[in-house]
Amino acid sequence: MTVLRYLRLLGVQLRASTVLGMQYRVDFVLDGIIEVFWAITSIVPLFVVYSARASVAGWSFGESLLVVGWFTLLGGVLEGAISPSLFNVVEHIRKGTLDFVLLKPADAQFLVCTARLQPWRAVNVATAVAIFVYAFRSLGHGPSWLGIAMSLALLAASTAVLFSLGILTVSAAFYVVRIDNLMHLFISIFDAARWPSSVFRGALRFVFTFVIPLALMTTYPAQALLGKLPLSTFVFSLLGALIFVGISRAVWLHSIGKYTSASS
Amino acid sequence: MSVRSTVHALPTLLRVGFAGAVAYRAEMFVWALATTMPLIMLALWLAVAREAPMGRLGKPELIAYFLATFVVRQLTASWVCWNINSEVRDGTLAMRLLRPVHPLVAYAAENIAAIPVRGLVSLPIAIAALLLVGTGPLTRDPALWIVWAISMLGAWLVTLFTNFAIGCLSLFLESSIKLMDVWFSLFLVFSGYLIPIELFPPGMRAVGDWLPFRYQMGLPVELMTGAHDRAAAFALLGRQWLVVAVLGGVVAFVWRRGLGRFAAYGG
Numbered sequence: 001m002t003v004l005r006y007l008r009l010l011g012v013q014l015r016a017s018t019v020l021g022m023q024y025r026v027d028f029v030l031d032g033i034i035e036v037f038w039a040i041t042s043i044v045p046l047f048v049v050y051s052a053r054a055s056v057a058g059w060s061f062g063e064s065l066l067v068v069g070w071f072t073l074l075g076g077v078l079e080g081a082i083s084p085s086l087f088n089v090v091e092h093i094r095k096g097t098l099d100f101v102l103l104k105p106a107d108a109q110f111l112v113c114t115a116r117l118q119p120w121r122a123v124n125v126a127t128a129v130a131i132f133v134y135a136f137r138s139l140g141h142g143p144s145w146l147g148i149a150m151s152l153a154l155l156a157a158s159t160a161v162l163f164s165l166g167i168l169t170v171s172a173a174f175y176v177v178r179i180d181n182l183m184h185l186f187i188s189i190f191d192a193a194r195w196p197s198s199v200f201r202g203a204l205r206f207v208f209t210f211v212i213p214l215a216l217m218t219t220y221p222a223q224a225l226l227g228k229l230p231l232s233t234f235v236f237s238l239l240g241a242l243i244f245v246g247i248s249r250a251v252w253l254h255s256i257g258k259y260t261s262a263s264s
Numbered sequence: 265m266s267v268r269s270t271v272h273a274l275p276t277l278l279r280v281g282f283a284g285a286v287a288y289r290a291e292m293f294v295w296a297l298a299t300t301m302p303l304i305m306l307a308l309w310l311a312v313a314r315e316a317p318m319g320r321l322g323k324p325e326l327i328a329y330f331l332a333t334f335v336v337r338q339l340t341a342s343w344v345c346w347n348i349n350s351e352v353r354d355g356t357l358a359m360r361l362l363r364p365v366h367p368l369v370a371y372a373a374e375n376i377a378a379i380p381v382r383g384l385v386s387l388p389i390a391i392a393a394l395l396l397v398g399t400g401p402l403t404r405d406p407a408l409w410i411v412w413a414i415s416m417l418g419a420w421l422v423t424l425f426t427n428f429a430i431g432c433l434s435l436f437l438e439s440s441i442k443l444m445d446v447w448f449s450l451f452l453v454f455s456g457y458l459i460p461i462e463l464f465p466p467g468m469r470a471v472g473d474w475l476p477f478r479y480q481m482g483l484p485v486e487l488m489t490g491a492h493d494r495a496a497a498f499a500l501l502g503r504q505w506l507v508v509a510v511l512g513g514v515v516a517f518v519w520r521r522g523l524g525r526f527a528a529y530g531g
Binding site: 027030031033034037038040041044045048049051052053056057181182184185187188189191192194195198199200201204 | 291294295297298299300301304305307308309310311312314315318442445446449450452453458459463464465
């Protein structure tokens with residue numbers, strides 16, 4: 001019953017965001033073009049690298065392209081759903097209008113996370129699919145159904161982790177208010193997800209696997225599509241994502257207790 | 265708007281800009297931390313060089329190269345496009361027009377004044393680079409260091425002029441920030457920021473040589489890391505300043521045409 005209600009609520013939020021977004025039609029087109037440009041900038045270095053080498057850190061050209069594909073896809077989720085919503089929370093906290101969200105008879109975390117969806121970022125999904133197709137053509141074989149299913153499960157997990165990391169960042173706004181900078185920092189760290197995690201060494205690899213699990217977001221789904229992901233890694237990834245969600249939920253509930261309305 | 269009054273105003277403009285940079289030091293620090301791209305690219309190229317060096321570039325050269333891109337980016341940064349866009353939108357550009365100093369000079373002073381603070385941020389990176397790889401990959405020719413200093417000025421001017429010109433386009437369009445994004449993505453590919461230009465395939469390199477991007481970033485980095493001898497360095501410096509001159513012309517034209525369309529709202 002509640003699940004149904006929240007699904008309906010998600011539909012309402014999505015419709016409202018679309019209507020809001022439709023007001024800026026030129027931006028629609030421009031944003032789409034820019035997203036394609038960004039995807040190209042992350043592919044060009046691969047072309048240059050693989051013109052000199054057959055494999056880098058154990059990944060061939062087609063395989064690394066898969067990682068870039070997931071990076072593009074998740075970049076769309078991050079820029080199209082997570083960061084605009086969270087910038088919005090920061091605005092709410094600064095102005096004190098978070099009151100109006102808290103008063104609504106639905107979960108506040110759900111409401112703020114879905115408040116500013118940008119449906120046109122779906123361009124990223126199309127770009128990512130194009131990259132996947134190109135990658136598998138250059139690999140010479142397609143993914144298995146099991147691989148696709150596993151990678152989709154990981155996509156859900158990484159979306160959850162990204163939202164959790166976003167919520168953790170935003171929770172800091174309850175204490176220090178000026179935080180939009182930190183979101184930029186978070187987005188620029190996410191840029192590291194464009195390469196297979198084995199490119200990184202030492203402390204960075206540890207951080208990108210466990211602290212900010214970028215490996216879970218792009219490398220593991222790519223491995224799953226290739227049928228190379230160990231089952232244990234898959235299970236632990238899903239468990240890890242659950243832990244992230246739990247922690248961020250606890251921190252959010254705690255921070256909201258600290259919220260003192262600014263004006264109103 | 266005479267030259268004398270501009271020169272007279274310059275120290276004050278710099279002082280104000282410096283105070284602004286100090287006031288927002290935390291913000292600037294986070295911005296500098298957010299410059300992760302050189303490090304991300306470095307990781308990829310080091311993974312490539314683990315098996316064998318890429319041409320001239322082995323591990324120490326690559327570390328020197330990408331940490332140099334970080335330093336150059338910090339020191340030649342400009343954010344005038346965003347300033348103009350917001351000032352055109354809320355009409356505060358009118359306040360700037362009232363002052364007896366050309367807005368370009370005022371913006372430039374603001375950027376220059378932030379350099380000490382930005383330098384402070386890039387200092388640890390430069391020291392880390394020296395500790396990691398020593399002075400081996402750096403050029404030892406004092407003449408080339410002079411050329412480097414001039415190329416840094418040139419690189420900053422190219423960045424400033426493109427920022428200003430694209431910013432002025434907001435007088436024609438409603439907002440030109442998206443255009444700046446397109447410019448930036450081209451910059452990423454062609455400037456040497458992601459890929460050292462000497463590793464470009466020949467076709468792409470020929471294109472890159474005639475675009476302004478390399479002169480924003482690649483040229484000073486290459487000069488620091490000893491990619492060119494004197495003759496090549498002078499030739500490239502000549503090209504850079506040709507780009508500066510052309511962009512200067514573009515800036516003058518766009519500004520003059522755009523200003524006629526400016527209508528202050530509120531302000």
